[in-house]
Amino acid sequence: MAPLPGETYFQALEPYPYVSTGIPFFEACLHHAVDTFGAERIYVIVSTSISITANFTRLKTALGTRIIGVRYGIRQHVPWDDVVEVAQELVDLDADLVVTLGAGSLTDAAKVATLAAANDALTIDALEKLRGKDSAAIRPVTIPTINIPTSLAGGEYNPHAGATDLRIHRKAGFTHPSMVARLVILDPALTISTPARVWLSSGVRAVDHCVEGLCSPFFREDAGQTEANQTASKKQEIENIFLDGLAKLLPSLLTTKTYPTDLDARRNEMLGVLDSMRGLLLGNVQVGASHGIGHQLGPLGVGHGETSCVMLPAVLRWNLERGDDFVRRRQQLVLQAFWAHQTVSELLKAGGLDQGTATAGEVVRTYVASLGMPTTLQDVGIRREWLDKLAENSMTDRNISTNPVPIAGAAQVKEILNLAMDGQRTESR
Structure with missing residues (x-):
């Protein structure tokens, strides 16, 4: 896959993610959504604050009718309730790509939700059972993710995620090699509003x-x-x-x-x-x-x-x-x-x-x-x-x-x- 003019594109870790930088985030997202992933049904998770800005308008304009669903905000520390809601929508809408625009809670939510969707873990109880399974018994993620981070949390580079069980107010870890993002888009100009x-x-x-x-x-x-x-x-x-x-x-x-x-x-x-x-x-x-x-x-x-x-x-x-x-x-x-x-x-x-x-x-x-x-x-x-x-x-x-x-x-x-x-x-x- 050839990078766009001005774009720096490289493999950050084996096998994923790749990193794109050097061009505006919305141009990079459209290019890779279409040319790298062949996506036609894109589900976007955007932070509530960014959703009312021109930056989100730019992303929506770039992706156009390929967007089939938008999740506005994930609560801090990723409640399990939010995760299963997103997982259900991914299944119902038959999404073929997830794009996150925001900080670490969105990144972790996308990881756990795509894993849950791949394993039909669409309730709190099913998510709890999924967490307890051996990695070999878990079906891998089938919907790729592009992360466009607006903070320095770094979770977009690893196959781990934390999500909070509000029933006991305890954060639990989820890990599976397939949860890592396929692509991370870095655009410093985007982060000035953070x-x-x-x-x-x-x-x-x-x-x-x-x-x-x-x-x-x-x-x-x-x-x-x-x-x-x-x-x-x-x-x-x-x-x-x-x-x-x-x-x-x-x-x-x-x-x-x-x-x-x-x-x-x-x-x-x-x-x-x-x-x-x-x-x-x-x-x-x-x-x-x-x-x-x-x-x-x-x-x-x-x-x-x-x-x-x-x-x-x-x-x-x-x-x-x-x-x-x-x-x-x-x-x-x-x-x-x-x-x-x-x-x-x-x-x-x-x-x-x-x-x-x-x-x-x-x-x-x-x-x-x-x-x-x-x-x-x-x-x-x-x-x-x-x-x-x-x-x-x-x-x-x-x-x-x-x-x-x-x-x-x-x-x-x-x-x-x-x-x-x-x-x-x-x-x-």
């Missing part, structure tokens, strides 16, 4: 991917990965990808905070997100407690990226205080990545930090605060009386078990939550 808090906090989420990736037990010599992933060269490749991601993200997010219309910075951030996801996926690198706890903060009303803003500093602190030499070495690598960039180091020094003594938790918290993002659980409306239940729910998340410092039970999760609640700046050295 609210600054959403854009910047989702950028911190990508930073969290890189930081917890760099600190992952994957890099331990005794981690027990497959033979292919045990080689030093493989680990070095993945480490470099995470560092490249931070090199793109950290200074560019600061630029966007001050100059929101700088398209080069936004493009760098979008490519930094791709680096963060490539690092995780190429080596099946597992993240830790910042993600594990963050998944359960979502159902309590905390925004997807804001969970990383408030949890990553506390998790880094807790891990440093209880970790071994491996943990200290990996956090030192994180520190080097932050201090390596002049604009970032100047900001950290202005925040009162010293390069020789500051810990990774302090550095991340200062950086997050400089973006104007929340840094404590209190900032995002979490009450102390909720912490016990939150700790219990977090223990059900698989990323708790892959934290670089083992977490034995809910009591230790609560220790981390207390650090995030108080936002104390004094840390063990």
Whole structure:
């Protein structure tokens, strides 16, 4: 398939997704919908806010009569009710392509809904049974998806999705290789209208991917990965990808905070997100407690990226205080990545930090605060009386078990939550 003039088109991961960038999103979407996928019956999932803008009008005009259905908005953290409604419409309308225009909740909803449609899981109970099945017993997705993201969440690159069972207010994970998008269209100009808090906090989420990736037990010599992933060269490749991601993200997010219309910075951030996801996926690198706890903060009303803003500093602190030499070495690598960039180091020094003594938790918290993002659980409306239940729910998340410092039970999760609640700046050295 030949790219259009001005378009950059490449394979991001094996086998999917491919990435298109360099031309307006609606032109790329029409080109690939018709010439790549041969689609005639396109179902669009658009965020409520974007649906009233000229950008959505441009997409509708481009796709024309090929659009056979539109879903206006998915509630935050993807309630199962929304998923089964979309899955039912995909079946009823005989859709042959899904296009999402918006942020991470739409991406996850499309993943789970297309999987549900392929497996006739069109009720809440059927969706619950689908989640419990072995991957080999699940029929693969048959309707391809094009994601046009307007945040830096990064979910468009992986075959995982989170959706919330509102009956118990718990977010559950769905995974199947076929759920990943076939194509991701990156258009920095489209994202200028994304609210600054959403854009910047989702950028911190990508930073969290890189930081917890760099600190992952994957890099331990005794981690027990497959033979292919045990080689030093493989680990070095993945480490470099995470560092490249931070090199793109950290200074560019600061630029966007001050100059929101700088398209080069936004493009760098979008490519930094791709680096963060490539690092995780190429080596099946597992993240830790910042993600594990963050998944359960979502159902309590905390925004997807804001969970990383408030949890990553506390998790880094807790891990440093209880970790071994491996943990200290990996956090030192994180520190080097932050201090390596002049604009970032100047900001950290202005925040009162010293390069020789500051810990990774302090550095991340200062950086997050400089973006104007929340840094404590209190900032995002979490009450102390909720912490016990939150700790219990977090223990059900698989990323708790892959934290670089083992977490034995809910009591230790609560220790981390207390650090995030108080936002104390004094840390063990």
